[in-house]
Amino acid sequence: MLSYIQKSLELPEKAIANTLKLLEEDATVPFISRYRKEMTGNLDEVQIQAIANKMKEFEALEKRKETICKAIDEQGLLNEDLRQKIKGCMGLVQLEDLYLPYKKKRKTKATVAREKGLEPLAKILMAQRHTDVEIAAHGFLNDAVPNEDEALAGARDIVAEWVNENQKVRNQLRKIYGRQAQMVSKVVAAKKDSPEAQKYQQYFDWEENLSRCPSHRLLAMLRAEKEGYCKLKVQVDEDRALDTIDDIIIKGHNKSTEDQLLLANKDAFKRLLASALANEVLKEAKQKADTKAISVFSENLRQLLLGAPLGTKRILALDPGFKSGCKLVCLDANGGLEHNETIYPHPPQRQSAQAAKKIRSLVNAHKIEAIAIGNGTASRETEQFIKTIGFDRDLEVFVVNEAGASVYSASSLARKEFPNYDVTVRGAISIGRRLADPLAELVKIDPKSIGVGQYQHDVDQTQLKEELDQTVSSCVNAVGINLNTASSHLLTYVSGIGATLAQNIVAYRKENNGFSSRKELLKVPRLGAKAYEQAAGFIRVKGAKNPLDDSAVHPERYDLVNRMAKDLQMPLQDLVANTTAIKRINKQQYLTQEVGLPTLNDILKELEKPGLDPREKAKVFAFDPNLKTIADLKVGMKVPGLVNNITAFGCFVDIGIKESGLIHISKLKAGYVSDVNEVVKLNQTLQVTVLAVDLDRKRIQLSLVD
Structure with a gap:
């Protein structure tokens, strides 16, 4: 297996061997890449996942060899020379060619x-x-x-x-x-x-x-x-x-x-x-x-999941509509539902005065800090309506991509979360929660329903699911999760925790009014030492007695950090986030065979900013208020937009109307572009030029260079 993988990936033999050993011990890819850097030679997550994939590929090849040998042997035709040829095959095509003369055929x-x-x-x-x-x-x-x-x-x-x-x-x-x-x-x-x-x-x-x-x-x-x-x-x-x-x-x-x-x-x-x-x-x-x-x-999904969160804010969320009204919900700082109702500011009811009065009242009563508006039907009209309301303080208004919200709201997961509310309320809650934390909310939705794929229904569905699951897991573990607020579904993507343990964690949390430390995870039914080892570094316990419980420092290194604090003659609490003290630490003093410079650098970086969310913070964006439909577009116009999908041939941009415009890869910048992601990212704000408008086919061509 080692030579097979090395030939394919051209990585150091020792790094591959140690990675294989860890994988065979049921270590996860996020855990290995983050906490076993000395063993892997500092391989990144992509390289480790490639080794894991090649390991599965090799095992499948070996299994096929066994099947073929057995089939030929049953015909009495398997001699030692043929067995060795089959055993020596390093590719499926070569193997099947060897088997072809012995394969049972229908009448020919x-x-x-x-x-x-x-x-x-x-x-x-x-x-x-x-x-x-x-x-x-x-x-x-x-x-x-x-x-x-x-x-x-x-x-x-x-x-x-x-x-x-x-x-x-x-x-x-x-x-x-x-x-x-x-x-x-x-x-x-x-x-x-x-x-x-x-x-x-x-x-x-x-x-x-x-x-x-x-x-x-x-x-x-x-x-x-x-x-x-x-x-x-x-x-x-x-x-x-x-x-x-x-x-x-x-x-x-x-x-x-x-x-x-x-x-x-x-x-x-x-x-x-x-x-x-x-x-x-x-x-x-x-x-x-x-x-x-x-x-x-996968890359689109990664960018979407790692989109900028607003954070723990009290949010009023609106799922806009005309005839059916705008479904409104008020959420607390942790995304909990406090209030819901429907307002009718648009035609045919036109109850804008009553709706404005109601929103002002709810903003004050629930101490709302931000407003989220879904980007579906009546979105622009609702955004303009909200901006005409005179609030007694500044409120940021965000337009949120609601793709997939209706899928979530009708799902069994949504019914389980909000059994006493209908799909419209659940949809509005999802919009608000997406603003607060896109990752925590979007993991609840089948990625194929989010609208960032390319020919997603035409590709190998097993491969697609595996890749997307790996992407979600990678994002969840890169950010870390709050153990006391994470949903059961979000917990399933944490390293070492599957669906059963996630449910057990939520049940324990409910029975015991939350977790006070990482170590308390070991009290969760069926969560043993191995699962704890794999998961602990990726969970955060806010307000824990040990400040390291709200950091990416793994519990297996707590003694090391305590020794650092002791050597500096200060309590651990005083070392955390103390940049001056951290710079005085002599890394050479703490080097061992297990803890090398990569791990020490990670620990010190984390001590400087414990629990830092790697994502940017959400920023308000405004579309051109003069654009309502595709008919308002004119060639040569320059308009603001948001990248909402990336493909191999270009990117699509939301410019605030029903139809998204396409920037072909040749129009992203002057000169040759091999990869669209080199130039733009999902949710990036752009100023684009309208190149062409096809009203009949509802197609818009945009450019960043004209």
């Missing part, structure tokens, strides 16, 4: 020919020594084979199968397919004029090299085929492919056998190899496209 042309006794004739053709194949074929005539032509045709069927199973042939053709395969897309004539097909118009007559096809374009073509609007085909130059096969199979200049082998080779390619290798190269391209799309989605 070759099996029919064998039943007729024609395999010896096929061997004669392959030997290429017989000068007259007609005479050779005559010796195989029987009731099932009435003439020489049928004998030779059957022998060619067997030869075609051998050619198909020839590893050298397949590997040489793979090189051709890898470099030269063309993806050809043609419209299905019967559906060409349907309105639904027009979004795929680009692919009605399209051809490009598959190896250079961008992930988003390949996924778009595959979706077009899946929905029945286009037909796809992967093809290579047939003459070149056949020349390659002929060069491998035909050894001499025996005209008699050469003619038969040329026919067999052509049959092997057209009937067996072409479709198999086309599917193989397309599958590989799809996997790469999936990986790219999932990577984009």
